[in-house]
Amino acid sequence: MNSMSKSEVTPLKFESIRYDDVNDRVYVIDQTQLPHQFVERELHDLDGTCEAISAMRVRGAPLIGVTAAFGVYLALRNPAMASRTTLDEAVERLAATRPTAINLQWALNKMVEELAGSGDDELGPNALAIALRLHAEDIAACARLGDYGATLLQSLWVEKCRAAQQAGEAEPGQLNVLTHCNAGSLATVDWGTALAVIYKAQEQGLPIHVWVDETRPRNQGASLTAWELARRGVKHTLIVDNAGGHLMQLGLVDCCIVGSDRTTRRGDVCNKIGTYLKALAARDNGVPFYVALPVSTIDFSLLDGMSEIPIEERASDEVTHMTGRDAEGVERTIRLTPENTPVSNFGFDVTPANLVSALITEYGVIEANEEALAELRLKLSE
Amino acid sequence: MNSMSKSEVTPLKFESIRYDDVNDRVYVIDQTQLPHQFVERELHDLDGTCEAISAMRVRGAPLIGVTAAFGVYLALRNPAMASRTTLDEAVERLAATRPTAINLQWALNKMVEELAGSGDDELGPNALAIALRLHAEDIAACARLGDYGATLLQSLWVEKCRAAQQAGEAEPGQLNVLTHCNAGSLATVDWGTALAVIYKAQEQGLPIHVWVDETRPRNQGASLTAWELARRGVKHTLIVDNAGGHLMQLGLVDCCIVGSDRTTRRGDVCNKIGTYLKALAARDNGVPFYVALPVSTIDFSLLDGMSEIPIEERASDEVTHMTGRDAEGVERTIRLTPENTPVSNFGFDVTPANLVSALITEYGVIEANEEALAELRLKLSE
Numbered sequence: 001m002n003s004m005s006k007s008e009v010t011p012l013k014f015e016s017i018r019y020d021d022v023n024d025r026v027y028v029i030d031q032t033q034l035p036h037q038f039v040e041r042e043l044h045d046l047d048g049t050c051e052a053i054s055a056m057r058v059r060g061a062p063l064i065g066v067t068a069a070f071g072v073y074l075a076l077r078n079p080a081m082a083s084r085t086t087l088d089e090a091v092e093r094l095a096a097t098r099p100t101a102i103n104l105q106w107a108l109n110k111m112v113e114e115l116a117g118s119g120d121d122e123l124g125p126n127a128l129a130i131a132l133r134l135h136a137e138d139i140a141a142c143a144r145l146g147d148y149g150a151t152l153l154q155s156l157w158v159e160k161c162r163a164a165q166q167a168g169e170a171e172p173g174q175l176n177v178l179t180h181c182n183a184g185s186l187a188t189v190d191w192g193t194a195l196a197v198i199y200k201a202q203e204q205g206l207p208i209h210v211w212v213d214e215t216r217p218r219n220q221g222a223s224l225t226a227w228e229l230a231r232r233g234v235k236h237t238l239i240v241d242n243a244g245g246h247l248m249q250l251g252l253v254d255c256c257i258v259g260s261d262r263t264t265r266r267g268d269v270c271n272k273i274g275t276y277l278k279a280l281a282a283r284d285n286g287v288p289f290y291v292a293l294p295v296s297t298i299d300f301s302l303l304d305g306m307s308e309i310p311i312e313e314r315a316s317d318e319v320t321h322m323t324g325r326d327a328e329g330v331e332r333t334i335r336l337t338p339e340n341t342p343v344s345n346f347g348f349d350v351t352p353a354n355l356v357s358a359l360i361t362e363y364g365v366i367e368a369n370e371e372a373l374a375e376l377r378l379k380l381s382e
Numbered sequence: 383m384n385s386m387s388k389s390e391v392t393p394l395k396f397e398s399i400r401y402d403d404v405n406d407r408v409y410v411i412d413q414t415q416l417p418h419q420f421v422e423r424e425l426h427d428l429d430g431t432c433e434a435i436s437a438m439r440v441r442g443a444p445l446i447g448v449t450a451a452f453g454v455y456l457a458l459r460n461p462a463m464a465s466r467t468t469l470d471e472a473v474e475r476l477a478a479t480r481p482t483a484i485n486l487q488w489a490l491n492k493m494v495e496e497l498a499g500s501g502d503d504e505l506g507p508n509a510l511a512i513a514l515r516l517h518a519e520d521i522a523a524c525a526r527l528g529d530y531g532a533t534l535l536q537s538l539w540v541e542k543c544r545a546a547q548q549a550g551e552a553e554p555g556q557l558n559v560l561t562h563c564n565a566g567s568l569a570t571v572d573w574g575t576a577l578a579v580i581y582k583a584q585e586q587g588l589p590i591h592v593w594v595d596e597t598r599p600r601n602q603g604a605s606l607t608a609w610e611l612a613r614r615g616v617k618h619t620l621i622v623d624n625a626g627g628h629l630m631q632l633g634l635v636d637c638c639i640v641g642s643d644r645t646t647r648r649g650d651v652c653n654k655i656g657t658y659l660k661a662l663a664a665r666d667n668g669v670p671f672y673v674a675l676p677v678s679t680i681d682f683s684l685l686d687g688m689s690e691i692p693i694e695e696r697a698s699d700e701v702t703h704m705t706g707r708d709a710e711g712v713e714r715t716i717r718l719t720p721e722n723t724p725v726s727n728f729g730f731d732v733t734p735a736n737l738v739s740a741l742i743t744e745y746g747v748i749e750a751n752e753e754a755l756a757e758l759r760l761k762l763s764e
Contacts, residue, residue, distance in 0.1 A: 243656070
């Protein structure tokens, strides 16, 4: 991660990870620099890829998966190094970068399975071909799930307008969607999961307004989701994570849509810490709570999300310190707390399936229960 | 607010507001400087008092009430200015500083009622006498409610130890209490409300550990509660506001205790934004949810907290910007978001009475319902 291109102006079109086939280079957006600076960095090798995932320069379950696939390619790219041993080591090191998002393991499994028949001299080219395919499939899957989700939002909008009419109220101005963390194009190659639904709905002409949870401790909502939505011209309002329940009580949220880092075969949803609290508030206020995810996020080997999903704990300075720009545009890191305050910093929580209104996948919208997921699994195996 | 004494070292004993009767001076701790610096500032006059409340140099419902009482005194202190007109103006201006905490109105009502019979020349001295009495009463009320609450925690601890014994598990190491915002000595004259319970329980030898919610956007948990608890030697761990639900799911929270800015006569509790989300998680996990409050926080004129309590909305830079110290100890304010991100910033939310396990008051622990509160009201009028 030593060559980079900086820009205060973002390109109109970007992918969170992209492959330059003319020069054989893999680039990612360094998301730790957003929203202040749009920086693309080249991933040179396995080390750089592991660092980029661990340090959350790339983050978001689907994007981590695709990035890991390219990491395997980068490890095998030099023909002199391409071997089973190199492959195994790359997979092991990449798998250890982050524990919770299952897409990482899913992508690595794909690589291992599909490279099983390759000779050493084919490992590099074949790894690249698989990574490029996963890259393309991620874009297509997100676009499809966005379409399915947009249909859901269309129904909500029709219902909201009808209810207002029946109550003799003015036509509603907008459909209010609350989202947590960043499940946008920056969490995938393009489109996003939760935000794909929003982008597609807006394309279809729905008057969408998004409540953006700040998402402490890393502020992915404030720094990434707000940036993405502004860039794509989606109306939005930033709120602290504490505010969502109050907004739901006031009737200002028509639905919640979040992403997922891992979903069990009964529909328990592991996602960014705090998701569970919003799901509780949604239930308490009769607000639909949707989870948008490509099927690569489903871990069919697990049933009970609470006891079976490993929850990552991260460094305490994510909580005690914060980085941003001062009035002169200089990057500063500040401490918010007394020195040496003890901290606990779980990265994710689990929302039990019974709080989830539906799962929005690239194969359609399904209920969050074991039967529906078993049916989906059958469809996937066909 | 122009004379001040700075110190990196805090005095062993302090009051959030204190009156120096030798020099006729009123001092408050400037809480916007904590945890980095302990700064006492003199309140010179009505303007300074209004500014201190509006800018949240003093905050916390009970402390705002006592501060407003001293503000009335400061307005009337100069005999040449002491009149009904001055009193009325002072009350009106102080009442407008912050809308949600009812203690402000409560204290101002006390002043007006008790000064009703005073001649102009008595207004100043009598206002001071009342302010000093409210000051002393606040300390006593908080100490008493702390004792009542500590008894509750004792019961929880006995129960926790018994349950562990019955399950054949090791003796529990600690009683885990989660709190939101700062309902500590800094929110009152001394002791606090939620934290009074904790201080008293620790004095009685209970092995207390406190989960401290960061409390965005102003971080009163991270900056004030963590500071207070460290200073008094109470074991604690700072968490982001998103984490409490997950901790409850893991069984790591034995109860929640929060303060209140206004509580209705049926027990709906208005408190710092985000309180409602913790109450929902507590109910979902069978965790008792207590609210500690002096009776001055109860607004018997209101029934329905959701529709009747005015909820303060504050400036958007509380969300988009953050102030702290850099590695060199220099105070810096940084922006976290894209420029001009739209923000909504409600300061409080309402937790409906049915989510509240009990109210801890200086008159005892009561249920959060209309009957129990009516009984308390009767007791107060006797």
